[in-house]
Amino acid sequence: MSASSSSGSGIKRIGDSILREIKVDEAIGMVLAHDLTQIVPGSFKGRLFRKGHRVAAEDIPKLKDIGKEHLYVMELAPGDLHEDDAALRLAAALLGDHLTMGEPHEGKVTLKASITGLASVAKPVVDGINAIGDIALATVMNDRVAREGESIAATRAIPLIVPEGKVAEAEWIAAEYRAREGRAPLSVRPLRKMRAGLLTTGTEVFTGRIADKFGPAVELKLRELGSELAEQRFAPDDRQTIVKEILYFLEQGYDMILVSGGMSVDPDDRTPGAIADAGCEIVSYGTPMLPGSMLLFGYLRGIPIFGLPGCVMHDPYTSFDVLLPRVLAGDTIRREEISAMGYGGLHR
Ligand SMILES: Nc1nc2c(c(=O)[nH]1)N[C@H]1C(S)=C(S)[C@@H](COP(=O)(O)OP(=O)(O)OC[C@H]3O[C@@H](n4cnc5c(N)ncnc54)[C@H](O)[C@@H]3O)O[C@H]1N2
Numbered sequence: 297m298s299a300s301s302s303s304g305s306g307i308k309r310i311g312d313s314i315l316r317e318i319k320v321d322e323a324i325g326m327v328l329a330h331d332l333t334q335i336v337p338g339s340f341k342g343r344l345f346r347k348g349h350r351v352a353a354e355d356i357p358k359l360k361d362i363g364k365e366h367l368y369v370m371e372l373a374p375g376d377l378h379e380d381d382a383a384l385r386l387a388a389a390l391l392g393d394h395l396t397m398g399e400p401h402e403g404k405v406t407l408k409a410s411i412t413g414l415a416s417v418a419k420p421v422v423d424g425i426n427a428i429g430d431i432a433l434a435t436v437m438n439d440r441v442a443r444e445g446e447s448i449a450a451t452r453a454i455p456l457i458v459p460e461g462k463v464a465e466a467e468w469i470a471a472e473y474r475a476r477e478g479r480a481p482l483s484v485r486p487l488r489k490m491r492a493g494l495l496t497t498g499t500e501v502f503t504g505r506i507a508d509k510f511g512p513a514v515e516l517k518l519r520e521l522g523s524e525l526a527e528q529r530f531a532p533d534d535r536q537t538i539v540k541e542i543l544y545f546l547e548q549g550y551d552m553i554l555v556s557g558g559m560s561v562d563p564d565d566r567t568p569g570a571i572a573d574a575g576c577e578i579v580s581y582g583t584p585m586l587p588g589s590m591l592l593f594g595y596l597r598g599i600p601i602f603g604l605p606g607c608v609m610h611d612p613y614t615s616f617d618v619l620l621p622r623v624l625a626g627d628t629i630r631r632e633e634i635s636a637m638g639y640g641g642l643h644r
Pocket residue numbers: 496497498500501506507508509510511556557558559560561562565588589590604605606607608609
């Protein structure tokens with residue numbers, strides 16, 4: 297459906313700007329004031345005509361096919377912004393490290409990660425900007441992994457003409473955040489390349505009764521984030537042996553120690569006790585996330601250590617997949633943060 301003037305006069309005033317409606321049949325030679333979108337469910341959604349396109353006779357049937365009976369001629373007053381310019385200015389105000397800003401498209405500008413890292417999103421800035429009205433900012437959640445090339449945010453003007461004051465207010469919110477925090481409201485944080493030691497516990501695996509599935513799963517999760525499984529060792533469900541092997545990894549100087557299996561409630565589940573015996577400062581045993589509620593996280597002489605429950609080898613996204621990228625980004629994880637991860641923490 298085409299946007300129609302409420303006045304019936306074919307003229308819509310927005311502040312001092314004017315949108316004048318022209319019948320499509322009389323529009324040959326006119327320049328389009330904004331991108332025009334076609335949607336064919338299941339096959340196409342995108343720009344059929346670009347802003348600035350000069351309407352030709354052969355365009356008329358296509359315009360009618362997408363529901364246009366009228367087109368706007370825009371007379372922009374000083375102090376008003378075209379939707380594309382509003383979206384561009386908003387995006388530029390937010391842009392931080394490792395993000396690229398795309399061209400405006402139908403009044404929208406997308407910010408994409410130029411590396412694989414952690415999306416850093418200042419929620420108060422997002423909320424503040426969206427409270428202004430007429431301009432919209434949609435982002436991914438803070439601390440979510442962003443793959444290279446993935447969109448992490450998009451800005452959009454809601455009306456075709458936006459009072460510049462609204463964009464200026466958004467720019468002020470973003471600038472104030474930059475000044476206070478010393479960083480942009482939106483950025484991607486790089487991940488360190490870490491070398492991890494994995495101790496796989498379980499007498500059934502150690503004795504060869506069953507094949508190990510933890511090694512390949514953890515290796516993949518590390519590799520996908522640019523890190524490395526440097527060494528995997530095996531131990532039976534014996535507390536002393538597990539302690540000894542953890543201390544061996546510590547001596548090797550790995551950046552991270554992972555211990556798999558034996559994390560739950562059975563008498564043979566020795567891993568949490570062994571991690572404690574090794575001298576680990578336990579930040580949290582148990583996380584309010586599923587899968588992965590039985591995960592343990594702590595530090596052993598400053599080295600991050602994870603106790604990984606069985607689900608980590610089985611499920612693609614667990615509490616480990618939430619916490620691992622944080623560790624790779626160099627964050628020190630505190631107990632209060634983990635206890636606050638239950639809201640939105642049901643990942644299945
Ligand atoms: N009554 C309760 N039952 C369970 C609880 C609970 O709180 N109360 N927690 C559940 C959760 S959550 C998880 S996760 C699982 C697994 O916990 P564990 O880490 O203790 O896993 P294991 O008991 O060591 O093994 C479970 C299962 O996986 C196989 N396994 C273990 N390691 C390997 C390996 N490296 N390669 C292949 N397969 C492996 C093991 O043989 C068992 O079949 O507990 C829930 N239950």
